[in-house]
Amino acid sequence: MGEVTVYPENSEELFCLNTGKTGFCLPGPIPTSATGHVSFRAEDVTVGLIQPDSSALNTFQGKVVDAWRNQYGVEIVVDAGVQIVAFLTPQSARKMNLKPGRKVWVSVKAAALQFVEGMS
Numbered sequence: 001m002g003e004v005t006v007y008p009e010n011s012e013e014l015f016c017l018n019t020g021k022t023g024f025c026l027p028g029p030i031p032t033s034a035t036g037h038v039s040f041r042a043e044d045v046t047v048g049l050i051q052p053d054s055s056a057l058n059t060f061q062g063k064v065v066d067a068w069r070n071q072y073g074v075e076i077v078v079d080a081g082v083q084i085v086a087f088l089t090p091q092s093a094r095k096m097n098l099k100p101g102r103k104v105w106v107s108v109k110a111a112a113l114q115f116v117e118g119m120s
Contacts, residue, residue: 022081
């Protein structure tokens with residue numbers, strides 16, 4: 001996902017990370033001088049066709065750039081400033097007609113994100 005720089009919010013419990021192209025918020029504390037990567041599972045990403053009104057702090061609009069079927073479901077890659085991989089059921093992918101070029105919204109709850117310090 002690229003190197004990130006940590007910017008603390010007004011709360012000691014929430015930290016926002018700037019990747020240079022987009023940002024993510026996750027529970028802290030994270031040292032403000034830390035650099036590293038944000039990681040989350042593709043199963044923790046929700047995909048929709050309209051902007052969600054939810055508790056997820058990390059919501060981005062993007063475009064599907066790749067989609068493929070694997071033995072368990074469908075994986076898509078969304079370009080939302082950074083590439084985000086989402087795993088869906090075949091039924092959900094069909095219902096939303098997910099294919100390259102389709103505009104979508106992706107969301108990840110802050111609690112699902114992990115910060116890996118110093119990884120390059």
